[in-house]
Amino acid sequence: MMTRISVTVDGSTYSDEVEPRMLLVHYLREVVGKVGTVIGCDTSNCGACTVHLDGVSVKSCNLLAVQADGHEVSTIEGLARDGVLHPMQEAFRACHALQCGYCTPGMIMQSLDVVRENPTPSEEEIRKGLEGNLCRCTGYHNIVRAVEQGAAAMAGSRTADVMAGE
Amino acid sequence: MIPAAFDYLAPTSVEDALAALAEHGDEAKVLGGGQSLLPVLRMRLGDPSVVVDLGRIDALRGITDDGDHLVIGAMTAYVDLIASEAVREHATVLTKAVEEVADPQIRHRGTVGGALVHADPAGDVAAPILALEAQLVITGPGGERTVPASDFFTGLFETAVGDGELLTSIRIPKHTGWGGHYEKFVRVVHQWSIVAVAATVRTEGGTIAEARIGLTNMGLTALRARSVEQALVGCEVSEAAIGAACASAADGTEPPSDLNGSADYRRALAPVLTRRAVLAAAGG
Numbered sequence: 001m002m003t004r005i006s007v008t009v010d011g012s013t014y015s016d017e018v019e020p021r022m023l024l025v026h027y028l029r030e031v032v033g034k035v036g037t038v039i040g041c042d043t044s045n046c047g048a049c050t051v052h053l054d055g056v057s058v059k060s061c062n063l064l065a066v067q068a069d070g071h072e073v074s075t076i077e078g079l080a081r082d083g084v085l086h087p088m089q090e091a092f093r094a095c096h097a098l099q100c101g102y103c104t105p106g107m108i109m110q111s112l113d114v115v116r117e118n119p120t121p122s123e124e125e126i127r128k129g130l131e132g133n134l135c136r137c138t139g140y141h142n143i144v145r146a147v148e149q150g151a152a153a154m155a156g157s158r159t160a161d162v163m164a165g166e
Numbered sequence: 167m168i169p170a171a172f173d174y175l176a177p178t179s180v181e182d183a184l185a186a187l188a189e190h191g192d193e194a195k196v197l198g199g200g201q202s203l204l205p206v207l208r209m210r211l212g213d214p215s216v217v218v219d220l221g222r223i224d225a226l227r228g229i230t231d232d233g234d235h236l237v238i239g240a241m242t243a244y245v246d247l248i249a250s251e252a253v254r255e256h257a258t259v260l261t262k263a264v265e266e267v268a269d270p271q272i273r274h275r276g277t278v279g280g281a282l283v284h285a286d287p288a289g290d291v292a293a294p295i296l297a298l299e300a301q302l303v304i305t306g307p308g309g310e311r312t313v314p315a316s317d318f319f320t321g322l323f324e325t326a327v328g329d330g331e332l333l334t335s336i337r338i339p340k341h342t343g344w345g346g347h348y349e350k351f352v353r354v355v356h357q358w359s360i361v362a363v364a365a366t367v368r369t370e371g372g373t374i375a376e377a378r379i380g381l382t383n384m385g386l387t388a389l390r391a392r393s394v395e396q397a398l399v400g401c402e403v404s405e406a407a408i409g410a411a412c413a414s415a416a417d418g419t420e421p422p423s424d425l426n427g428s429a430d431y432r433r434a435l436a437p438v439l440t441r442r443a444v445l446a447a448a449g450g
């Protein structure tokens with residue numbers, strides 16, 4: 001039995017017939033074409049597939065596409081604006097917070113969740129906030145630096161918006 | 167991995183969910199937050215032909231104050247429980263335990279009710295529920311019944327919730343003024359408990375007046391450490407006195423042996439973690 005779902009992904013609404021057993025991550029990659037969201041494990045441990053559902057982070061391998069019916073999903077592909085990286089993406093680049101880059105889409109989406117909850121997280125809060133995201137390359141050090149720098153840049157751009165009267 | 171095919175129902179009321187369960191019998195499986203069921207389906211440890219999603223039933227979500235009890239809807243997500251000032255104030259050991267579950271992404275989706283019905287002996291929600299002497303409200307075709315936490319966990323991954331029934335809410339007697347702490351022992355963050363201890367205590371002028379202790383992963387279900395609870399009554403809040411009272415924490419338990427530790431290792435951990443949990447709960 002196919003089920004019709006309607007999901008907003010990175011600002012555009014999609015309506016599709018899916019099998020109820022289809023995982024959200026497979027829907028995003030194979031139906032919508034958002035291949036920036038990757039699959040790193042079979043156990044929901046690694047966090048590589050992290051996206052936002054109605055603004056909060058979830059592991060898209062541990063959710064059915066039908067559960068997202070009527071909801072809003074944001075992926076790594078929706079962050080850059082007109083070819084300009086999001087401040088958190090830019091911070092990961094500047095801090096060498098990736099090597100192979102496989103964990104990066106999930107790391108960045110979870111980092112944004114950390115900053116949503118707490119715009120000025122301490123090193124410990126960042127490490128705790130990223131406990132569900134594994135990186136096999138970097139040793140996490142530069143990732144933590146990047147989140148600090150990204151959070152500061154985001155706070156700075158909000159201040160700039162306010163000063164510009166936005 | 168991809169689950170086997172199933173049909174999907176998303177009722178918006180408890181009545182409709184019960185009707186779906188009655189119609190499909192043991193072919194049906196209830197979907198809460200999905201954080202344990204999705205892995206089960208993906209590994210094909212289960213292959214229901216119908217999945218009944220409770221996610222669209224608003225009535226199952228939320229925390230209300232019912233005088234001397236807090237009532238927690240079964241579909242209340244971990245993140246909402248952690249954010250509740252009422253739970254932190256009147257059932258602090260539960261807040262502390264849920265803060266230690268899994269990782270932020272899973273705490274956004276996983277539910278208190280789903281965790282209790284899943285009844286993994288290494289899960290972190292059962293021990294504080296036992297320690298708080300909560301009441302579990304189960305709804306079935308014949309109406310509602312209430313089961314005390316001490317009768318709820320009946321075996322490995324087994325509870326008093328029968329086929330065709332739902333856990334609908336959890337009633338927690340307010341433990342206002344009681345301290346609470348959850349001491350979870352793991353080797354790496356975001357791991358299931360090797361052993362953990364939920365302690366809630368009431369102190370009077372530097373001595374313990376009452377104590378309730380729940381143990382995680384010391385047997386097929388979460389357990390109460392009743393001999394420790396008795397030994398703690400009248401105990402001065404000091405490391406030595408509490409340590410002595412907690413020495414029997416592993417008595418009568420049959421903990422598992424696995425890659426994370428042998429049964430003997432767990433028996434050695436239990437008194438140490440219990441002492442730490444009680445000291446922290448008593449503010450010592």
Ligand SMILES: Cc1cc2nc3c(=O)[nH]c(=O)nc-3n(C[C@H](O)[C@H](O)[C@H](O)COP(=O)(O)OP(=O)(O)OC[C@H]3O[C@@H](n4cnc5c(N)ncnc54)[C@H](O)[C@@H]3O)c2cc1C
Binds near residue numbers: 197220
């Ligand atoms: C990577 C990872 C790490 C984890 N680490 C931990 C950890 O450290 N500590 C811990 O405690 N847990 C951990 N969990 C498990 C997590 O806590 C689950 O969310 C929880 O066990 C199940 O809750 P759920 O709402 O997701 O239920 P689901 O997965 O939807 O359901 C679980 C079971 O309960 C049944 N069910 C659900 N709701 C009801 C209801 N209202 N009435 C009747 N039956 C119902 C379902 O049919 C199913 O059998 C982890 C999970 C993952 C994937």
Ligand code: FES
Binds near residue numbers: 041059061
């Ligand atoms: S792919 Fe989702 S957590 Fe690893």
Ligand code: FES
Binds near residue numbers: 097099102103134138
């Ligand atoms: S950069 Fe390779 S896994 Fe993180």
